[in-house]
Amino acid sequence: MLIVQKYGGTSVGDCAKIANVANRVASVKKEGHDVVVVVSAMSGETDKLIGYTKYFNDIPNAKEVDRIVSTGEIVTSSLLSIALQNLGFKAVGLSGSDAGVITDCVHTKAKIQEVNHQNIDKYLKKGYIVVVAGFQGISTDGDITTLGRGGSDLSAVAIAGALNADLCEIYTDVDGVFTTDPRIESKAKKIDKISYDEMLELASLGAKVLLNRSVEMAKKLNVKIITRNSFNNNDGTLITNEEEIMEKPIISGIALDKNQARISMVNVDDKPGIAANLFTSLANSNINVDMIVQTIGRDGKTDIDFTIPKTDLAIAKTILSDFEQSSQSIEFDEDIAKVSIVGLGMKSHSGVASKTFGTMAKENINIMMISTSDIKISMIIDLKYAELAVRALHCAYELDK
Ligand code: ASP
Ligand code: MG
DSSP states (O other), X not given: OEEEEEEOTTTXXXXXXXXXXXXXXXXXXXXXXXXXXXXXXXXXHHHHHHHHHTXXXXXXXXXXXXXXXXXXXXXXXXXXXXXHHHTTOOEEEEOTTTTTEEEOSOTTSOOEEEEOTHHHHHHHHTTOEEEEEOSEEEETTSOEEEOOTTTHHHHHHHHHHHHTOSEEEEEESSOSOBSSOTTTOTTOOBOSEEEHHHHHHTHHHHTTTSOHHHHHHHHHXXXXXXXXXXXXXXXXXXXXXXXXXXXOOSOOEEEEEOOEEEEEEEEEEOSTTHHHHHHHHHHHTTOOOOOEXXXXXXXXXXXXXXXXXXXXXXXHHHHHGGGGGGSSEEEEEOSEEEXXXXXXXXXXXXXXXXXXXXXXXXXXXXXXXXXXXXXXXXXXXXXXXXXXXXXXHHHXXXXXX
């Protein structure tokens, strides 16, 4: 097999931890597999490097920033390579550029365009363990670029996709993806297998194990991901396509998002073009609207409720001032939470909505907005009931069993 392993900053946090990683990599190589390792900078290193760049100027030149920040991963890749050589293996450290990771020219948030993997292939053929510096590439203009914070996950998935690897293992310091945030529900269980689409819907649950964008990329490139803990030998969570998940659970997990705000426009003129204008204006300011609910019109008026990220509320307020004429009032509510239940089995099971809303009713929690897809039900509720709702649903769907 060809296995790509990615180790995050905490897993390579110091030289002793890098030695631990070297042992793990070595054991896979000894089983006869080809191994490409992608590494992050040692934890705290990227922050430190970014700190240096801001000493002279709050907005330093992005091209220079990329040259500086990319060194964090280069250090780890060569340290791990040395550690592996010390164990008697052939190993080589490669920068993103050496590894053929080609990106666009947008410094500090470049996108990978392709991976020209001849150099990696050459070393693999000679029996080397290849250790690639994550988070970076070389632009089509020939400059060093970085992929945005947390970007080593993208490097790993892109390389796994290009090499047609059998597996991409993403190592962090947690055991995998859980049925809900264990800080909210201590009975949360580790999920063994989950589909790309469920994982994307449960983004907040995966936040500590991998970058959401890397799940999108894995889905596109059909790369199987396993997230695992580098400090134990537990199985982790497999993220793969739906067809590989035989027993589809009705509910796989419950996510909580406290970063949304609700905007209610009361008695808006019920005529063509209002919604189009409104949402075009928001989109032009790059505001991502999540849920939208419009009530049935009465007497030429209607209500439009929608949610946006809390961080965009200030801009949204200025945009909405242009729409004051066309509605009776515009209200803003920051004290809301979005609770979502996600599961593939919902597609083929009836009664999920009634059980979900029934659970909320039993706890006396009012549902302000609802949105659904074929694998998800999301509800906007009062912020103060957020944790209660998560625990009640976790119990109702027996995710603790
Ligand atoms: N070292 C980079 C960061 O801290 C990339 C990564 O760890 O994935 O964001
Ligand atoms: Mg990371």
